[in-house]
Structures are given as C-alpha cells and as structure tokens.
Amino acid sequence: MQTQLSEILREAKEQLKQAKTDRETEELRVKLLGKKGQLTGILRSMGSLGPEERKALGKAANSVRAEIEELLEEKFAALKEKQKELRFKVERIDVTEPGRQIPLGSKHPITVTIEEISRVFMSMGYSIAEGPEVETVYFNFDALNAGPNHPSRDLSDTFYITDDILLRTQTSPVQARTLLKQAPPIKIISPGRCFRCDTPDATHSPMFHQVEGLLVDEGVSMSDLKGTLDYFAKQLFGSDLQTKFRPHFFPFTEPSAEMDVSCFKCKGKGCRVCKGSGWIEILGCGMVHPNVLAVGGIDTERYTGFAFGMGVERIAMLKYGIDDIRLFYENDMRFIGQFK
Ligand code: DAH
Secondary structure, rough: OHHHHHHHHHHHHHHHHHOOOOHHHHHHHHHOOOOOHHHHHHHHHHHOHHHHHHHHEEEEEEEHHHHHHHHHHHHHHHHHHHHHHHHHHHOOOOOOOOOOOOOOOOOOOHHHHHHHHHHHHHHHHOOOOOOOOOHHHHHHHHHHHOOOOOOOHOOOOEOOOOOOOEEOOOHHHHHHHHHHOOOOEEEEEEEEEEEEEOOOOOOOOOOOEEEEEEEHHHHHHHHHHHHHHHHHHHHHHHHOOOOEEEEEEEEEEEEEEEEEOOOOOOOOOOOOOOOOOEEEEEEEEEEEHHHHHHOOOOOOOOEEEEEEEEEEEEEEEHHHOOOOOHHHOOOOOHHHHOOO
C-alpha cells in the first residue's frame, strides 16, 4: 500500500503539472481527495490491517494528503496569477494613446433645404402645418378640385392602398385639411414627403419632398402672390435674380402659374443648369380655386387666397449643383456630410 501511496503522489504531481484551468484542477482535487477519491479508497481499505501497520499507513496517507493539498493550493494560486497577468495584458490602458475621434453627424441636405425654405416663410409670419403621408383620395384629389377623370388619379401614377386611401402624391391635401381646421386669416407652409409611381432615374424618385404654401385672407390678390414668391426666391437664391410667372394649369388654383427664376449660375445668359434658356422653373402657384375654399366652408365672396407648391429635391439640386436625385437616398456619408 505504501507503494500505492507513492504512486498516487507521483501521478498527482504529474497530472497537476498538466492541468491548465481551475476546472481541470478542481476535477483532479475531487479525483485525488474526494469521497470517492483514490486516497479515501486506501484509507477505507485499512480496516483489514493490524494496528501497527494501520498507524504507519495512516501517517503516510495523511502526509501524502497534506502534500497533495499543498500542491493543489499552489496550483490554484499559480492559475490565479496567470489569469491576472492575462487580464493585465488584455485590459492594459495606454494613457499616451490619442483620443478616438467621434465623427460629428450632419443634417441631410433635404432637411437643410426644408429648413432654409421654412426660415424664409417663417420670417414672413407663416407657421408650419402638417398632414398625413397616408392620405384619403378625397383630400388628395376631390377636395382639391381634381375631377374623377384627372390624369394624376391614374393607378399607374399613384400608390393606392385601397380605393379610398393612397400615399399622397403632393402636399396640397394639407391645404384642404387646414381650410377645414382653421378660419381665415390662414398663413401656413407644409413641408413633407410625397409618393408617385415613378421609376427612379436621375430626376425621378417614387418618394420625394414638397413644401406647400397657403395664404387666405380678405383682399388677397395675385400681386400678393407674386410679391411673396419673388421675395422668397431672392432670399433663397440671391437678391440679384429675377422671377417670371408663366400661365399654367392646376385644378386647385385659378389662375395658375409656374414661377421661373433667372438662372443663378449664368445670370440668365444660358448654361447647362438652365438648359440654355436663362430661366429655371422652381414652383407651381396660383389663386386658390373657390371650390377649394368652399371645402372649408369659407365665404368666397369675402376671402381670397393664394397657394404654391415646390419640390424640395429640385431646389436642393439646383442650389447645390447635384445632378442625380438618387444621391439623396443612398445614405452615403461622403455625400450627406457636404451640406453642413
Ligand atoms: N401640388 C402641385 C404638384 O405637385 C404643386 C402646386 C402647384 C401646389 C400649384 C400648389 C399650387 O399649391 O398652387 O405639382
């Protein structure tokens, strides 16, 4: 049995040397010293021995146990030390390392442009109105005097959700909603997202932004419209430009016009931006049609108003010289970061 004991000790030393983790060491402890362990086995079998022999073996077994316990303790301590070193290595802080830069975000050029447009109108006392992007056919078309056969109602141009609900094709429905909600004087602009069934290309996107405007009061005339939009264009593009109003048709205004500005790039001489004409179209406008005012129950004998609507992407593209509308939606920071 003595030899068995020395064998256990020898093996224990060998195995402890090989153990790499706390867990392996703990398993060894159980195997060597546990209730079902080798050493306990030997002590149990001592019953059959004579008293002298038992005493000697008991002593030897105890000293082996003590030695193994010490070895285990050392092993646990060594493993702990090793873990600590490893952690020091991993968690080492280099206080001389330069700080990591957190890149500053920037506003999207569409947001920047909406804010610029809004600032000009707010300086003239307009407030901001909002309307839903998922709109009723009634507000998007009927309330705006667009009859049942108006081409823009076509399934191929408009995203219908049901027969009565669609994704608004313009911000103009906010006009009708505002007329229902407020009594004159009304003076609002409404920026927002619009949707049309367009295949994306350099100048088209199925989702885009508009800013709508509406003013209703007593004695509002076409000259108020022209003065307001001329002032707006000069604030946005520069005080040296000229504006020009061309007759046009919109169902919700009468008379209707499109406003052109003299090309801010070539100052009207003709260039690539204005396609040689010297003029650039930037918005639609007109005197609010009495049928639209009537939607809000407004006395059309007493009140008149003007409205306008412009494409934000178009204005941003002109202002910043961007030649592809799709750039706005790609979320490429190299592009977006240029409009701080
Ligand atoms: N809603 C028109 C469009 O999407 C733009 C527009 C034109 C709005 C004239 C107006 C307006 O308020 O008076 O093409």
